[in-house]
Amino acid sequence: MRVLFTLGDPYLPQRSGGAQSSTDQLVRALLAEGHSAAVLSGLEGGGWVELYSRLQRRVLRRHYAVDRARGYPVFRTWDPRDAGEVIRRFRPHVAVVQNDNTGRALALARSFEAEGIAVVFYFRNVDFEDIGGDPASVRSAAYIANSRFTATSCRTAFGIRPRVIPPLVESALYRTESSRENVTFINPVPVKGLEIALGVAGHCPDIPFVFQESWPLSPERRAALEARLADLPNVRPQGRTADMKAVYGKARFVLAPSLWQEAWGRVATEAQFCGLPVIGSSRGGLPEAIGPGGLIVDAEAPLAAWVAAVRRLWDDPAEYERLAIQARAHAGRPEIQGRQQLAAFLDVLRATVSRGVSRASARTAHLLAMALLLV
Structure with missing residues (x-):
């Protein structure tokens, strides 16, 4: 699969934290299994990353800059809410939209949904007022929470039932x-x-x-x-x-x-x-x-x-x-062992992509049937 992770916040090396570290280690685990993965993130001023991004966007006339300093593509922009350009370049099968404090998560999810990309919300905090709306409004989405506490909070706030997968810690x-x-x-x-x-x-x-x-x-x-x-x-x-x-x-x-x-x-x-x-x-x-x-x-x-x-x-x-x-x-409990976490994560992604393919096939069949009736 081709998996695109999103963070409205800046990414490594500009910003470090639990979400950034967990994303990086999950990306590397996917790459090791033969999948393709990339990250779409926000950008902040200062340092070589911002300078490189500014030059690349100006020369190539792109909304996003991309670098591979971490061994995989990282797309960076000041306002990552419309992912159309990244979708065209990376062509993901599924987007893993992670909530943060920028208010961009829901807009990003809808951007992917509009392009026919499967969406998985990964809840890494309970600052739900920063999502930008109700994630349950993205009807085709699946949901992951990083703890039982987060999953319970999601059920209370939105009526959704995420699968619990703790952060991958290598x-x-x-x-x-x-x-x-x-x-x-x-x-x-x-x-x-x-x-x-x-x-x-x-x-x-x-x-x-x-x-x-x-x-x-x-x-x-x-x-x-x-x-x-x-x-x-x-x-x-x-x-x-x-x-x-x-x-x-x-x-x-x-x-x-x-x-x-x-x-x-x-x-x-x-x-x-x-x-x-x-x-x-x-x-x-x-x-x-x-x-x-x-x-x-x-x-x-x-x-x-x-x-x-x-x-x-x-x-x-x-x-x-x-x-x-x-x-x-x-630390030895099964639910935080990397291979088990990756398997659970891939189960969610595959099921979400499969549902999207089934819906697309159903729409195609419906359109074909309507065309035959008109004939």
């Missing part, structure tokens, strides 16, 4: 033995629980923390964070990296005090592949991702509860080893 990219030197907090931004992480670090001056950047920080936000960390010598900030093995290779456990309604919690899966427990909030699907391999703290709990959980895993070797064993076992 274990080989993360699995490593750890020296267990620090507490790692990934993505130091407010919605991911920055204030809680700062508070815990301040109450545990004997524990080394690493604050690992994930979403790009603006110069202003980075300066503000560095000012806050000036009074916390036990916290070391680290810039963005593609080598997460190096990050997890020094972590004792991961702190994930998110305030956002997490649809899944990819960092929990990555960490548990390394046998690292996770202390996370009760938000959204994060408890589903952590399971028995860590501790869940109520999102509304006072700071003292977070401090107590961190001290419990740092100070009690027996409790730490118990949860580390549970984390590794949880």
Whole structure:
């Protein structure tokens, strides 16, 4: 099959995050199975990607630019709502439309539907107000959700029943033995629980923390964070990296005090592949991702509860080893194993394409019958 993934947000390397990483690894898994895959994404200013895109669009007089820096085509544009040009160039059998916060997902889906392309909505968050309308209005679409929490939210909001397929996390990219030197907090931004992480670090001056950047920080936000960390010598900030093995290779456990309604919690899966427990909030699907391999703290709990959980895993070797064993076992559950996830994903795609072919055949037969009657 020829599969086109869409993201209204910018894509790697301009923007990194769970959706981008999961898409990249799913594309690579499809390529390894002999399928063709590409990504259609938004674009943002700055860096070689934007410069290359601007030059290519100007010289070739195209609405989209395309690059293959990741080993497969990535189509980039400022406003990816009308996919006609990409459809003509890539000729997909099916479009996997992933929701984001740009408000473009529904418009994109309708663009594909108008061109006779099968559509699969892949819900990666529950910010449904950002979809741009009701996805159930795309009558031919199929639906995937990245967690039971997300699927339940979709049923409540739209009356649809997505198939649950957790994000594909390629274990080989993360699995490593750890020296267990620090507490790692990934993505130091407010919605991911920055204030809680700062508070815990301040109450545990004997524990080394690493604050690992994930979403790009603006110069202003980075300066503000560095000012806050000036009074916390036990916290070391680290810039963005593609080598997460190096990050997890020094972590004792991961702190994930998110305030956002997490649809899944990819960092929990990555960490548990390394046998690292996770202390996370009760938000959204994060408890589903952590399971028995860590501790869940109520999102509304006072700071003292977070401090107590961190001290419990740092100070009690027996409790730490118990949860580390549970984390590794949880990472071995069948539903997050790559081959099983890919098989489930392909089942949805094939069924959706097959329904589209059947509908097209029925329309052709109907038109033929009408023509014969007129004769």
